[in-house]
Amino acid sequence: MSTQEFLAQFELNDTDVYMTTDSGTPIDESVSLKAGLRGPTLLEDFIFRQKLQRFDHERIPERPVHARGAGAYGVFTSYGNFSNITAASFLSEAGKQTPMFTRMSTVIGERGSTDSARDVHGLATRFYTDEGNFDIVGINVPIFFINDAILFPDLIHALKPQPNNQIPQAATAHDTAYDFFSQETSALNLVMMVMAGYGVPRSYRHMDGWGVHTYRLVTNEGATKLVKWSWKSLQGKASFLWEEAQAVGGKNSDFHRQDLWNAIEAGIYPEWELGVQIFDEDQQLAFGFDVLDDTKFIPEEVVPITPLGRMTLNANPQNYFAETEQIGFQPGHIVRGIDFSDDPVLQGRLYSYLDAQLNRYGGPNFEQAPINRPRVPIHNNNRDGKAQTYIPTNIAAYSPNTLNFGSPMEANQTTGKGFFTAPRYVSGELTRELSPTFADHWSQPRLVWNSLSPAEQQIVVNALRFETSHVVSTAVKQNFINQLNRIDNDLAVRVAQVLVDVTVPPPDTTYYNNNQTAYISIFSNPLPIIQGLNFGILASIYSNQSMSQAATLSQQFADLGLFVSVVAETLIQGVNLTYSAADAIDFDGLLVTPGSESIFINGTSPLYPLGRPLQIVQNAYDFGKPVGALGSASTVFQTAKIIDGPGVYFSNSTTTLLTDFEAGLKTFKFLDRFPLDPGY
Numbered sequence: 001m002s003t004q005e006f007l008a009q010f011e012l013n014d015t016d017v018y019m020t021t022d023s024g025t026p027i028d029e030s031v032s033l034k035a036g037l038r039g040p041t042l043l044e045d046f047i048f049r050q051k052l053q054r055f056d057h058e059r060i061p062e063r064p065v066h067a068r069g070a071g072a073y074g075v076f077t078s079y080g081n082f083s084n085i086t087a088a089s090f091l092s093e094a095g096k097q098t099p100m101f102t103r104m105s106t107v108i109g110e111r112g113s114t115d116s117a118r119d120v121h122g123l124a125t126r127f128y129t130d131e132g133n134f135d136i137v138g139i140n141v142p143i144f145f146i147n148d149a150i151l152f153p154d155l156i157h158a159l160k161p162q163p164n165n166q167i168p169q170a171a172t173a174h175d176t177a178y179d180f181f182s183q184e185t186s187a188l189n190l191v192m193m194v195m196a197g198y199g200v201p202r203s204y205r206h207m208d209g210w211g212v213h214t215y216r217l218v219t220n221e222g223a224t225k226l227v228k229w230s231w232k233s234l235q236g237k238a239s240f241l242w243e244e245a246q247a248v249g250g251k252n253s254d255f256h257r258q259d260l261w262n263a264i265e266a267g268i269y270p271e272w273e274l275g276v277q278i279f280d281e282d283q284q285l286a287f288g289f290d291v292l293d294d295t296k297f298i299p300e301e302v303v304p305i306t307p308l309g310r311m312t313l314n315a316n317p318q319n320y321f322a323e324t325e326q327i328g329f330q331p332g333h334i335v336r337g338i339d340f341s342d343d344p345v346l347q348g349r350l351y352s353y354l355d356a357q358l359n360r361y362g363g364p365n366f367e368q369a370p371i372n373r374p375r376v377p378i379h380n381n382n383r384d385g386k387a388q389t390y391i392p393t394n395i396a397a398y399s400p401n402t403l404n405f406g407s408p409m410e411a412n413q414t415t416g417k418g419f420f421t422a423p424r425y426v427s428g429e430l431t432r433e434l435s436p437t438f439a440d441h442w443s444q445p446r447l448v449w450n451s452l453s454p455a456e457q458q459i460v461v462n463a464l465r466f467e468t469s470h471v472v473s474t475a476v477k478q479n480f481i482n483q484l485n486r487i488d489n490d491l492a493v494r495v496a497q498v499l500v501d502v503t504v505p506p507p508d509t510t511y512y513n514n515n516q517t518a519y520i521s522i523f524s525n526p527l528p529i530i531q532g533l534n535f536g537i538l539a540s541i542y543s544n545q546s547m548s549q550a551a552t553l554s555q556q557f558a559d560l561g562l563f564v565s566v567v568a569e570t571l572i573q574g575v576n577l578t579y580s581a582a583d584a585i586d587f588d589g590l591l592v593t594p595g596s597e598s599i600f601i602n603g604t605s606p607l608y609p610l611g612r613p614l615q616i617v618q619n620a621y622d623f624g625k626p627v628g629a630l631g632s633a634s635t636v637f638q639t640a641k642i643i644d645g646p647g648v649y650f651s652n653s654t655t656t657l658l659t660d661f662e663a664g665l666k667t668f669k670f671l672d673r674f675p676l677d678p679g680y
Contacts, residue, residue: 001375002099003073003099003128003315004315006099006370006375007318007370009370010370011318021046021047021050022050022054027047028047029047029048029051032045032047032048033045033047033048058321060325060326060360060361060362061359061360062110062111062360063356063360064156064356065107065108065156066103066105066106066107066122066124067105067106067109067110067111067113068105068106068109068110068111068112068113068115068170069103069104069105069106069122069257069324070103070104070105070204070256070257070260070261070324071101071102071103071104071317071323071324071327072101072102072260072264072313072314072315072316072317073099073100073101073313073314073315073316073317074099074100074101074102074269074311074312074313074314074315075097075098075099075100075311075312075314076090076097076098076099076100076127076274076309076310076311077095077096077097077309077310077312078090078091078092078093078094078095078096078097078098078308078309079094079307079308079309079310080093080094080308081093081094082308083219083220084219085217085219085225085278086217086218086219086337086338087218087219087220087336087337088129088131088134088217088335088336088337088338089129089130089131089335089336089337090127090129090130090131090134090335091308091309091337098127098128098129098130099127099128099375100125100126100127100128100311100313101125101126101128101323101327101371102123102124102125102126102311102313103122103124103324103327103329104121104122104123104124104204104207104256104260105121105122105124106119106120106121106122106170107119107120107121107122107139108120108156108159108160108170108171108172109169109170110169110170113169113170113253114170114248114249114253115248115249115253115254115255115256115257116200116240116245116246116248116249116253116255116256117169117170117171117245117249118171118172118194118195118199118200118242118245118463119170119172119194119199120139120140120141120145120190120194120198120199121139121140121198121199121201121204121207122137122138122139122140123138123139123140123204123207123208123209123210123231124136124137124138124329125138125209125231125311126327126329126333127335128374128375129335129375130375130376131335131336131376131417132333132335132374132376132419133333133335133372133374134333134334134335134338135329135330135331135333136209136211136229136231137211137329137330137331137349137353138209138210138211138212138229138231139209139210139212140198140201140207140208140209140210141190141193141194141198141210142210142212142228142230142297143189143190143193143210143212143294143295143296143297143444144190144212144294144295144345145184145186145187145190145191145295146184146186146187146295146345147186147293147294147295147344147345147434147438148344148345148348148434149344149345149346149347149348149349149352150348151184152345152348152352154180154184155180155184155187157176158176158177158179158180159172159176159177159180161174162174162175162176168470172194172467173466173467173468173469173470173471174470174471175471175472175473175476178467178468178471178476178477178480179473179476179479181480181483182476182479182480182482182483183479185441185442185483186293186295186438186441187295188441188442188445188483188487189295189296189441189444189445189448190295191445192445192448192449192460192487193448193520195459195460195463195464195467196448196452196456196459196460196463196520196522197239197240197456197459197522197523198239198522199463200239200240200241200242200244200245201237201238201239201240201256202238202239202240202588202668203238203255203256203259203260204256204259204260204270205233205235205259205260205263205270205532206233206235206236206237206238206239206527207233207237208230208231208232208233208237208272209230209231209272210228210229210230210231210297211228211229211230212228212294212345213228213294213331213341213343213345213346213349214226214227214228214284214291214292214294214341214343214346215227215228215229215338215339215340215341215346216338216339216340216341216422217276217278217337217338217339218337218338218339218420218422219337220337222420222422222423224281224339224422224424225278225279225280225281226278226279226280226281226283226284226291226341227276227277227278227279228276228277228291228297228298229274229275229276230274230275230276230277230305231272231273231274231275231311232272232273232275232305233270233271233272234270234271234272234273234310234528234529235270235271235527235528235529235532236525236526236527236528236529237522237525238522238527238668238669239522239523239669240623241459241623241624241669242459242462242463242466243622243623244584244585244623244624247583247584247585247619247623248585251583251585252585252586255585259532260313261316262563263532264313264314264315264316265316266532266563268531268532268561269312269313269314270312270313270532271310271311271312271313272310272311273307273309273310273311274307274308274309274310274311275305275306275307275308276305276306276308277298277300277303277304277305277306278303278306279291279298279303285437287302287303288443289437289440289443289444290435290437290438291341292341292342292343292344292435292437292438293343293437293438294343294345294346295438295441295444296444297444299447299515299517299519300517300518300519301517301518301519322369322370322371323370323371326366326369326371326372327369327371327372328357328360328361328366328367328369328372329353330349330350330353330354330357331346331349331350331353332350332353332354334419335419336417336418336419336420339421339422342426344434361386361387362386362387363385363386363387364382364385364386365385365386365387365388365389368387368388368389368390379407379408380408381397381398381399381408383397394407440511442483442486442487442510442511443511443513443515445487446487446488446511446512446513446515447513447515447516447517447520448520449487449488449491450513450514450515450516451516451517451518451520451521452520452521453521453523453524453671454676454680455523455671455672455674455676456521456522456523456524456671457491457680458674458676458677458680459523459671460491461491461494461495461677464484464491464495465494465495465497465498468480468481468495468498468499469498469499474501474502477499477501477502478501478502478503481495481496481499481502481503481504482505485504485505485507485508486508486510486511487511488512489504489506489507489508490680492504492505494677494680497677523668523669523671526666526667526668527665527666527667527668528666529561530560530561530562530662530665530666531560531561531562532561532562532563533562533563533588533589533665534562534563534565534586534587534588535557535562535563535564535565535587535588535589535590535591535661535665536564536565536567536577536582536586536587536589536590536591536616536620537550537553537554537557537564537565537566537567537590537591537593538567538568538590538591538592538593538596538613538616538617539566539567539568539575539593539595539596540568540569540593540595540596540598540599541568541569541570541572541575542569542598542599543593543595543596544595545593545594545595546568546593546594546595546596547568547574547595549593549594549595549630550566550568550574550593551566551574552654553591553593553630553654554566554574556654556658557591557658557661560658560662562665564576565577565582565586565587567579567582567616569599569605569607569608570607578607578608579599579605579607579608579612579613579616580607580608580609580612582612582616583616583619584615584616584617584618584619584620584622584623584625585619585623587620587625588625588626588665588668589620589625589626589627589628589661589664589665590616590617590620590625590627590628591627591628591629591630591649591657591661592617592628592629592630592633592636592637593629593630593633594629594630594631594632594633595632595633596613596633596636597632597633597635597636599613600613600614600617600636600639600640601614601635601636601639614636614639614640617636617637617640617642618640618642621640621642621648621673622673624647624668624669624670624671624673624674625647625669625670626647626648626649626660626661626664626665626667626670627642627647627648627649628648628649628650628651628657628660628661629649629650630651630652630654630657631652634650637650645670645672645673646667646670646672646673647664647667647670647673649661649664
């Protein structure tokens with residue numbers, strides 16, 4: 001049964017019907033029942049009571065983390081038969097397809113916050129396999145903040161808005177966050193990656209996903225391999241600059257959600273490749289750290305990723321609440337052929353995620369919501385509970401039994417096809433301490449720093465300057481600078497330049513190293529495709545030349561797979577966006593048409609804010625985007641004081657401009673426009 005056929009069973013079609021109560025009684029409900037035309041509303045008005053009561057209870061508690069997000073349906077296609085490493089059915093043959101639902105999100109912000117907040121981003125995927133649901137509950141970096149789940153409440157309490165004033169929303173630039181980072185130094189590795197651009201992805205489509213934890217793959221014969229899951233975006237990785245992300249948050253707080261929705265609606269289906277890093281059980285300490293420590297990652301040069309298949313997101317939800325909001329991911333959704341490791345955070349999430357769903361739904365039957373139901377029959381002795389929607393007919397709700405002929409039976413004992421735990425030996429004294437193999441919190445942040453280009457290192461420095469400048473406590477700032485010094489003395493010195501009340505200690509070289517990986521940098525690698533990016537053509541309705549060129553260029557750039565907006569003063573035919581509504585954040589690149597020069601030079605009109613057309617060009621350049629002009633419109637860039645250089649394209653030939661912009665959009669950000677600190 002396809003996803004559409006499955007969901008159709010639960011659809012409510014309100015086309016050409018009359019109003020009823022929830023119990024089916026036909027009603028009129030636009031006016032409440034009163035005693036007289038101007039009298040009081042009557043308590044007996046059951047229609048009024050039901051309508052308001054239902055409204056009062058429409059919301060369920062939002063997720064304590066990952067509250068704001070977007071989701072989509074898709075399909076996973078296996079690349080081959082991987083039965084040599086796993087008994088998982090969805091990986092058992094080449095071309096086998098499995099329905100999926102994916103939800104992407106921020107972590108710290110509340111449901112009403114902004115998409116472009118600087119934050120770790122979630123990428124949780126559900127496989128509706130023919131042997132039950134399997135969830136990879138991941139994020140867009142290969143590591144986590146903490147290496148023991150008991151610290152999770154502390155982490156979130158520290159990062160959430162401060163409790164005295166509920167400020168700031170969806171941000172870590174405050175005292176409690178940096179107090180935690182400077183004291184629980186296992187978080188430093190992730191902090192570095194967030195500041196390097198992973199915290200502000202261009203879109204959900206342009207970020208990778210990682211399972212973070214170490215899992216086991218198990219064959220039918222019981223042989224095991226340890227693995228780390230990854231999702232590689234086939235759109236490539238791309239990020240905002242921080243100034244751009246702040247503008248996005250102010251102008252379009254739904255930017256990421258809208259981008260994903262629009263791409264799927266247009267048939268530009270985003271894709272990710274599922275892969276695993278595979279290693280042996282006896283290699284848990286072979287890479288210079290403990291693979292059970294989820295604040296560390298294995299560089300891909302050390303253990304390459306083995307591709308397993310491809311996820312294509314090809315359908316938007318029909319109802320955000322029923323599908324995207326109600327889906328309940330948890331690591332405990334597991335299938336035969338996959339098993340857990342002793343990763344302390346994974347072990348804690350196995351409990352916490354289930355408990356969070358019980359709280360959100362107010363009971364144990366959340367798995368019965370259509371979005372959560374497996375695509376295979378379920379049979380067990382679980383009964384009753386709030387909002388039970390099944391009608392169990394088996395009176396012998398216990399095992400073993402004879403009244404129902406022993407059914408439901410133990411799966412492995414009868415078919416040999418049930419989930420089974422990989423045999424492993426565990427022993428040791430009870431202890432409340434971390435393994436010393438988890439102790440190094442600075443070598444990998446140093447590796448991350450070493451792996452960035454000078455321009456990307458400047459991005460990290462600028463980000464940490466912004467963040468720590470919002471910290472009030474001198475002690476917290478000093479403690480954090482001390483920790484940065486254990487990663488790199490130059491980094492600590494550069495961040496401290498804006499913090500006059502701290503001192504940088506002498507270099508602490510204990511963890512300094514020259515290790516690098518080619519897989520951390522976001523900005524160094526061009527995008528493989530540009531389909532689904534946004535492109536702006538700036539024109540003026542008062543110039544026939546401008547509008548004619550805009551119409552031609554719009555079609556030519558649309559043929560490259562771009563979402564093209566023609567921007568002008570009013571929404572006449574051929575114009576998608578007005579200068580009163582447009583902003584540089586709306587485009588990944590833009591082009592000025594000849595004949596429109598006067599609106600950039602004059603900049604005064606009651607139809608848009610003062611200087612808006614020129615501001616769009618200047619901001620696009622300042623955000624590192626490719627920009628250009630056809631023919632005489634290059635004079636606009638002189639007015640904007642933008643000189644010719646990388647990512648700035650002038651030509652009298654539309655063919656040349658198409659070629660230039662295709663390359664420029666793949667580069668995506670031209671970081672050489674931005675100054676580095678002196679000496680770097």
